[in-house]
Amino acid sequence: MTIREILSRAGKYLKERNIEDPSKEAGLLLSWLLDKDFGYLYAHDDRDLDGFEAERFWNLIERRGNHEPYAYITGRCEFMSIPFEVNPHVLIPRPDTEVLAEAAIYFLGKQEYFRPEFRSLYTLPPKPSYTGLDIGTGSGCLAVSIAKLAGNIFFDAVDISRDALETARRNAALNKVDKRINFIESDFLSDSFSPGRKYDIIVSNPPYIPEGDIPSLMPSVRNFEPYGALAGGEDGLVFYREIARKAPILLETLGIIAVECGFDQADQVKQIFEKNNFACAVLKDFSGINRTVIARYKV
């Protein structure tokens, strides 16, 4: 069967299974399998796939048709334009979370990463290097990208999942920041979580989906992404309350907290921090949704 024929069949198959952008997804999977760029498929669309290639490709298409995320199939994704390994132990980093990473890099004085709306945001007092805490590091996308792109920060990155931490460790090595990130296996919600130091910056994209909403998530999320990375307690806000409660022992007086939240949670998250004597700012994601809350103690 030629590339053109199999791509056409695969596109139809994925469309019937309600996969968005089915032709593109089929093309991306075939170019990944053949280790060729997308353009190759169109320039050589009359090339015959051998039986082995066709069988492997169809296996990938069936997995995708079953709503398995593309990134889990290939084991790779990009965040802040840098490469990450992903697997079903870690949440797939989302483009929306890049706003938080960019803001953190801005706070650290690397202002080439700023957007116009960051101009009114805080920066940290000048220091040769800073300390950061990443709560619920997962793939390590926040700690790794911030450490790599800011260059002047040492992170503690905590996660309750040992498998996630192993993935994050590999991502730190892949991006050559492993000497600047210390990975900690711990339950942030427990009272025993106590790294015994204060941080200039705390970043977190915690689990924030209210437990009752999980069954109505898209199948690619609810059937494949780790439950522990999604469920944020009954109302989805448990981690924000805990971050605000532990801030006096974790955050330097002039330090900054940056957290991602759900599409309708920014006001509640802001209130949690404001009740704990923080001043807050809210940043929108690429779709214009209030997505990242920045908090700093009132002076």
Ligand SMILES: C[S@@+](CC[C@H](N)C(=O)[O-])C[C@H]1O[C@@H](n2cnc3c(N)ncnc32)[C@H](O)[C@@H]1O
């Ligand atoms: C939404 S994922 C975020 C992953 C990554 N930071 C990102 O932005 O893609 C939340 C992470 O928090 C971790 N987590 C869940 N409960 C935790 C807890 N009690 N203490 C520490 N980490 C926890 C999960 O294992 C998961 O890796």
